[in-house]
Amino acid sequence: MQEQKSSTPINHLNNYTTKLCVKLLTFSENGQFSDICIISSDGIKFNAHKCVLSAASDYFMAMFGGSLKESSSTEVKIHEINGKVLQLVLTFLYTGQIQLQSDTMKDILRAATFFQIQPLITECYNSMAENLDAKNCLEIALFANQHELLELYKKATKFASLNFEKICKENDILQLDEHQLGEIISSEELCVSSEEIVYLNLIKWMEHDKLNREQSAIKLLSRIRYWLLSPNFIKEHRSKLPKQMECFDMVCTWLEWHLLPECQKNTPMAFSKPIKPGLLFVGGGKIQTYDDKLNIWTIESFQNLPTSFMNVVAAKYKLIFAILSSRTLLSFDLQTHEVTNLPSRNGQSEYNGMVMLNDELYVFSKNSRLVEKFNFSTYKWHNVTPMNTIFVNPKAAIDDGNLYVVSSESSFMDIFSHATNDWTSKAVKDIPKLGFGFTEANGNLFIVGGREEIKSRYITKNNYFKKVQIYDQFVSMWKNFDEMKFALAEMYCTSWNKQLITCGGMDDTSTYLNLVQAYYPINFNYQSKYKWKTLSPLIEYKPNTSYGLVAIN
Known part of the structure; x- marks a missing residue:
């Protein structure tokens, strides 16, 4: 054949x-x-x-x-x-x-x-x-906002900031609401030949519907870069401002700043320079910022910064604070230093944790499976599919677009897929009982440190851990990784520049440490030659004070 x-x-x-x-x-x-x-x-x-x-x-x-x-x-x-x-x-x-x-x-x-x-x-x-242009960008931004098309909204808003003068000639800004106009004039992408153009168009926006927009205009006027306006311009146009006392005080403050050189050494707090992105340690009414080139921390006080909070996360150039024993969430703008309340949540339960995923704020309710998310573009709350597990003290982290939630009192880890809008649960072992850190770094999930209470008939002793565990998603197990130099609990953890960062914490003598550590993880199959290194210590770290560690890249 x-x-x-x-x-x-x-x-x-x-x-x-x-x-x-x-x-x-x-x-x-x-x-x-x-x-x-x-x-x-x-x-x-x-x-x-x-x-x-x-x-x-x-x-x-x-x-x-x-x-x-x-x-x-x-x-x-x-x-x-x-x-x-x-x-x-x-x-x-x-x-x-x-x-x-x-x-x-x-x-x-x-x-x-x-x-x-x-x-x-x-x-x-x-x-x-x-096909964005000066004639359609705001219309597209409004459409994207109404239909919750986040990425399209971002692109259209950025285009509007870069072409602000052109869109003002079309009078399209008159149709924007306070939040949308505020995003454009506060943007780092804002491109104008003169700050006078921003000021005059803001006044024009207010006068288009003065009865309903005057209070909003007062907030937006605080975002004007008055140091770029001439004193003559401020005096000439102050009659167009709302008549409220806060506007009068603002004008007087900036006229003094322009006319009296000694005032320029002390720029008013509400108008001081924006805080640069980076590693921020927040608490006690202060923000400590880390300079990785010089390996030093700097510290700055803010009178309106929340001091009693349960958690803080970064959302773009804002810090979001969850206030203790309440359902209140406050936003602190790192550019203008303005503090505002986020709209009230739908759920009635007390807050019990929050995390950012895809530019949306996910909030967990206390003793409940309820999860809600806040969209910063639409400025609205939405319900999310409930978790499978009720966590008493949940800790959350993001990895590869998924949301992971663990807790010391549970033998399960709940995983939320943003793509499918659904939760799955994985059985987990060997999670420390108390005070551990939980974060993502360089594409892996880590549990850091922690402590365990050992009770005898007469005394309770705390056993503190140096161990660091990494999650192997292929076998759904936590594996031991390179240990820290010190046994710690109650530290603050985050990911920054692909490094695992810890700040503060308490050692086995119950002493609070201003210790800062960094680790560059390669992957869970490889013990890196780059061990834990100690960075410059925090300037201030006090017991019984609310703190939070955030990274803004």
Whole structure:
């Protein structure tokens, strides 16, 4: 028998798929083999095939693949979408192709979101981001804010900051709310030929709806860089300011600053220079900032900085404080030093932990599985899928876009996937009982230090740990890693410049230490030659004081 020669298969898949999609679309347009009629809000009918729609859209999959009455219907009316847009979207479902025009793009994006068609959502998002200009950037920012498209909102807002003078000529800023206008004029990307332009357009924004905007304008006026205005300009335009005393005081303060040289040595706190990003140790009404080039800490006091708090996290250029024994969350702006209250949460339980994930603030409730998240772009709270486990004292960390929650009293670790919006639980062992640190560094999760109470008949003794554990996600186990030089508990941990950082803590003599340590972890299979190193100590670290360690990269 003659041996057959092997041949390399020729890949015609792309051409085959294209022809197949076009044929299916032709069937739809001609009504061939159709088993469903989709009716738009304005009564236009489109023949379609349930299997094609279900394969391309989660919305239709839920409609036709479940027990809903539509699964056996031959007609379905879509009340939210008109015929022009529905035809374009259905064509995309069949062929994966669409022509995006500026006059229909937003309607198509709404429809793509409604039908849960992620490739079309991405296509619309990319097209909007690529075609930003001075005439449409604010409109797109408003649209993105309304529909919680965070990345698109960021790009549109940044574009508006870079082109502030152009958009002011279009008068589009008059439609912005306080939060959106504040983000633009406070942005480091703000590009103007003169600070006078910012000031005059802020006044114009206020006068457009003075009755409802005057109080907001007072807050926004504090973000003006008055040191860039001339004293003559301030005097000439002070009559346009709101009549409240705080505005009068602000104008007088800055006139003094301009006219009296000795005042310039003491810039008012509310207008002092922004705090630079980096490693910040916060507490006692002060912020200690680490300079890694000089290996030194500097310290600065702030009268309005919260002093009694349970936790602090960094959100962009803001510090978010959870106030002790309350449901209050305060925001401290590192650029303007302004303190504001975040809107009230939906849940009634007392706060019990928080963490930042994908520019959103996740908050845990006390003795509850309830989790809520705050979106800083929309400035709204949203409920999150409840945790599987009730944690008494949860500690949270972020790694690879997932949220990990552990606690000393639980033998489980709950893991939240941002992609699926769901929790899973993993059994874990050997977590210290008290005072351990929990953080991510260089793509790995770490548990650092901690202590355990050993009780005898007459005395209770604390056993402190040097050990550092790293999480091996492949076998769902914590493994021992390089030990610290000192046995510590109650320290503050974070990740900064790919390093694992600890600040403060208490040793086995119950002494509070101003110790600062750094470790550069490579991976959990390799014991690094770069052991723990001691950095310059904190300037101030007192017992019975609320502290927090944050890194702003």
